[in-house]
Amino acid sequence: MRANVTAHKDYVIAKIDPRLYGSFIEHLGRAVYSGIYEPDHETADKHGFRQDVIELIKDIDVPVTRYPGGNFVSAYNWEDGIGPKEDRPTRLDLAWHTSESNEVGIHEFAEWAEQAGTEMMLAVNLGSRGLDEARAFLEYVNHPGGSYWSDLRKQNGREAPWNVKLWCLGNEMDGPWQIGQKTAAEYGRVAFETAKAMRAFDKNIELVVCGSSSPKMATYPEWESTVLDYTYDTVDYISLHMYFDNHEKNMANYLAKACLLDNYIDTIAAVIKATKAKKRSKHDVYISFDEWNVWYHSNEQDKKILGGNDGWPHAPALLEDIYDFADTLQVGCILNTFIRHSDVVKIGCLAQLVNVIAPIMTVKGGPAWRQSTYYPYLYASQYGRGTALNLAVNSPSYDTEFAKNVAYLDISAVVSDKDGALTFFIVNRHPDESIELDLSLQGFTHQRIIMDKVMSGHALDAKNGPEAEPVAPKDGQGAAVTQQKLTASIAPMSYRMIRLGV
Missing domain, CATH: 3.20.20.80 (Glycosidases)
Structure with missing residues (x-):
């Protein structure tokens, strides 16, 4: 996909x-x-x-x-x-x-x-x-x-x-x-x-x-x-x-x-x-x-x-x-x-x-x-301050009884007002297919990934507790920026945060 x-x-x-x-x-x-x-x-x-x-x-x-x-x-x-x-x-x-x-x-x-x-x-x-x-x-x-x-x-x-x-x-x-x-x-x-x-x-x-x-x-x-x-x-x-x-x-x-x-x-x-x-x-x-x-x-x-x-x-x-x-x-x-x-x-x-x-x-x-749930809140608060971008998104979608054309790829982007970094917050809603993301960076000079965090591969009912916190972010793999394009494979049922720097 x-x-x-x-x-x-x-x-x-x-x-x-x-x-x-x-x-x-x-x-x-x-x-x-x-x-x-x-x-x-x-x-x-x-x-x-x-x-x-x-x-x-x-x-x-x-x-x-x-x-x-x-x-x-x-x-x-x-x-x-x-x-x-x-x-x-x-x-x-x-x-x-x-x-x-x-x-x-x-x-x-x-x-x-x-x-x-x-x-x-x-x-x-x-x-x-x-x-x-x-x-x-x-x-x-x-x-x-x-x-x-x-x-x-x-x-x-x-x-x-x-x-x-x-x-x-x-x-x-x-x-x-x-x-x-x-x-x-x-x-x-x-x-x-x-x-x-x-x-x-x-x-x-x-x-x-x-x-x-x-x-x-x-x-x-x-x-x-x-x-x-x-x-x-x-x-x-x-x-x-x-x-x-x-x-x-x-x-x-x-x-x-x-x-x-x-x-x-x-x-x-x-x-x-x-x-x-x-x-x-x-x-x-x-x-x-x-x-x-x-x-x-x-x-x-x-x-x-x-x-x-x-x-x-x-x-x-x-x-x-x-x-x-x-x-x-x-x-x-x-x-x-x-x-x-x-x-x-x-x-x-x-x-x-x-x-x-x-x-x-x-x-x-x-x-x-x-x-x-601490982690998406943490990342949004830390890296979601600045200017929100209006993204053009073309993603496969699905219908529910109350909503039509729900995109499997849910994404937002913020340009930091602190260091100019460009951050993408991504959720793949699909139950079993990865999404091959092709993201065009128009007018940006960002050329390197400075942070990539992912939460994926967990059972949907997996939980943390006072004894252990197994549901936590790990470093993402495989994302790349080449010729003003960000590419990444977004795992099924996953949350990901990718930050780009100049």
């Missing part, structure tokens, strides 16, 4: 916002407690943060991390997480039917974020609370001093403001599972007034308004149209969420689901354009895809806790999907989709970062380890 691709230096999509490779930490399961925070762990620092976990995160170079939720935020009182830890209340978390000790709050998370080298993306509660609590939280976090909330921050040990730039106006407010669910009109009005108040404090912050929780929602895409009608000129991004599953164990369908993601993004991009035209606005709104991942392996095991049949446990194991090699390929396809839509998708948050549907797992009191 052969595929022909053309990369031209002048055929570009957009400059990629580095925040496309962000992630998410929610007070859910073991994401915080025994995930990033475990004071008794042998690697923990004086603040209680596991340094083995931080090192794995720093290797990825996560640019931004969303916090504290997620569904959790819609019944969260941020004031519970400030002041002396011994005085903080334990609350019942209605979203995940657990108890929250509030041992970690904004001060602790900010310290962790600084250590991990990531910016904070904070969410305000527009479910059980509203405008007043949101503006108080913003003042607490960002005001230098001389006001009630900023002086309270100083009293609690933080002299300088954190100057958080990116704020989410609630979470998944269209969802019937959400505490304080609203209609699009109800939410649009509240989000507009909250945005107006927050901008009265600082007109330069960036605000994310809630879009659909999924393209399967009955209110999609009318929800986005209504919400943006209220908020368009006061927000910068509209959020989208989507999770992927393979319950039917059909790999052809599973790896084609990135086409559904394509359609989702294209639809909301069209709604944004229509709203801008309707309002005759000069303002641009982009997409913040701030929850995405594979999520289905843990569904059955979580039913007892989520159904309320296990009391209100503190930091139980929840949503702890153990990913397989098939999921690695899926994550590669999702990231390629975001790169190809980087003109409209500016922010992305892999949900989540540690233990909860995450690329990094921990054993309480034991090691931290990488899931197989």
